[in-house]
Amino acid sequence: MRLPVLTFDIETLTDVKSGAHLYGLDLPEADLNSALAKLRRQESGTDFQRLPLHEIVCISGLWLDEHGMKMFSFSREHDSEAEILTKFLSIFDKRHPTLISWNGSQFDLPVILFRAMYHGLSAPSLFDQGEIDTQKRYNNYQNRYHQRHVDLMDVMAMFHGRHFMKLDDAAHLLGFPGKRGDGAYRVPEYVRAQQWQALTSYCEGDVLNTWLIYLRWLLLKGQLQLTDHQHLVQSTIQYLQALPQHAEFLSVWRETSRQTEFTQFDFPPPTH
Template sequence: MRLPVLIFDIETLTDLKSGAHLYGLDLPEADLDAALTKLRRQEAGTDFQRLALHEIVCISGLWIDEKGMKLFSFSREDNSEAEILKKFVSIFEKRHPTLVSWNGSQFDLPVILFRAMYHGLSAPSLFDQGEIDTQKRYNNYQNRYHHRHIDLMDVMAMFHGRHFQKLDDTAHLLGFPGKRGDGGYHVPEYVQNEHWLELTSYCEGDVLNTWLIYLRWLLLKGQLLLNDHQHMIQSTIQYLNTQPQHADFLSVWQQTSQRTEFTQSDFPSLTH
């Protein structure tokens, strides 16, 4: 495993102001969301809004290096969207981590690109493709087949859209918590009600599931030996024991680990 590693995920809402500007809508704010949803259904047959209209309300990450691991979140509790983006892209100015995501190539990174441009930000360390650093011609964060950014959903589907899987389903299949029995998307109500801990815990939960799947991917590819894989799993469990906001994640992981033969040893005390 090439250190440092950064597993990341974002949470978004529809940017009503930009949507009104784009479509020339003069409506009360309370009516804009429904109007934009209707327009999106008409033009694309889906409620999923175009990427440029996804306003970022949280970016969470798990940083792993020689010193250990650390979870973090930048959210709208204390930051504007521009401030969230500035903090996130500044990471790449200092270090050049292996970036790991689930569907990050098709969603998270393009949204970050659009929203950074919207706010007039510069992020060459993340988006340079060799124009500044010639080495990035051969290994940058945007190229689908490079290894600086690993979109697990894409690589595990062998780059074939028909084989794409949901993060929740894959995590459950492999003996990890997934969404912990809650398939609902609660981000809008978390933001509306200022439930910031719930928002960051939700986003960090996706990061943790992605990390666990990444470890299994490295084991499959021979980039982690079995003993090293088991060590990283135990290190993750020990770290989560210090994170009270993820007590539920750890508890559900203990239960789901017993559903596959390979993961039963993740929590040795449960096998006796």
């Protein structure tokens, strides 16, 4: 494993202001969401908005380096979207982590690119493809076949779109928590009600599931030996035990781990 490693995820809302500008809508703000959703369904048959209209409300990450593990979140509780992006992008100015995501090459990174451009931000450390640092011609964060950014959804599908899986399904199949509760997408509710801890816990849960799948991927590829894999899993459990907001994640993980022959050993029975 090449350190440091940054596993990340973003959460978004529809940018109704930009959407109104794009479509020339003169409507009360309360009506814009439904109008934009209707227009999008007419265009594409889905409510899922164009990537530039995804306004970022949270970016979470799990950082691993030679000093240990650290979870973080930048959210709209304290920061504007531009400030969230500035904080996240500054990570790449200081270090050049191996970036891990689920669907990051098709969603998270393009959204970050568009929204950074919208706010007039500069991020050469993340988006340079060799124009500044010639070494990045051969290993950059955009090329799907490079290892600087590993999009697990992409690589596990062997780069065939028909094999893509949802993070929730992949996590469950491997014995990890996946989405807890009913699995509904509640980000708009969390933001509207200013339930910031619920928002960051949701985003961090996706990060944790992605991280655990990444460890299994490294084991498959022989980039981690079994003992090292077990050590990192146990280190993750120990780290989360010190984070009260992830008590539910640990509890669900303990239950789901019993469903596969391999993950049943993640939580060994207590000794008497």
